[in-house]
Amino acid sequence: MTENPVTIRMGEGGEAVGVSFWARVGGRPTFERLVRQFYVGVAADPVLRPMYPEDDLEGAIQRLTGFLEQYWGGPGTYSEQRGHPRLRMRHNPFKVNPDARDRWLLHMRAAVDTLALSPLDDATLWDYLDRAAHAMVNTFDE
Ligand code: HEM
Secondary structure, eight states: OOOOOOOOOBOTTSOBOOOOHHHHTTSHHHHHHHHHHHHHHHHTOTTTGGGSOTTOHHHHHHHHHHHHHHHTTSOOHHHHHHOSOOHHHHHTTSOOOHHHHHHHHHHHHHHHHHHOOOHHHHHHHHHHHHHHHHHHOOOOOO
């Protein structure tokens, strides 16, 4: 065998190259599990559920899964289908006040817990979701 058994994590220009967060935590199945679990919470939430399409939670599941996969270094299918994320703009039609944000985060936290990621991966993912949810608030109206 002439194959070099050593894997050097370095790009052509010498930059560090590692697998993406997306790949490290298990790729598509992990993100689908996360989002499906999240929507179990949303479906039972009296404030959040009415904001989502009445009979198309499946579409919402696919959009959020695709977005998160793309954000974390997975396939870019989300933008191929939906264009630039422009998330704040896309949330404008919805009343995202601190109560809605906290409910969103509550269901997301429960969903992240089911993944049982390593402490570092958990913290990495959670830090992003928590900041993104705070950035999505578009009204302080009750
Ligand atoms: C803070 C509370 C939040 C609320 C109440 C909320 C609510 C909603 C609602 C009602 C939709 C429409 C459902 C649909 O796709 O048909 C939506 C879409 C979406 N949300 Fe949120 N969201 C929140 C935070 C976030 C955060 C933090 C992210 C990203 C990390 C996010 C990512 C998305 C994405 C990717 C879509 C689909 C956009 C599209 O392509 O149309 N949301 N959200």
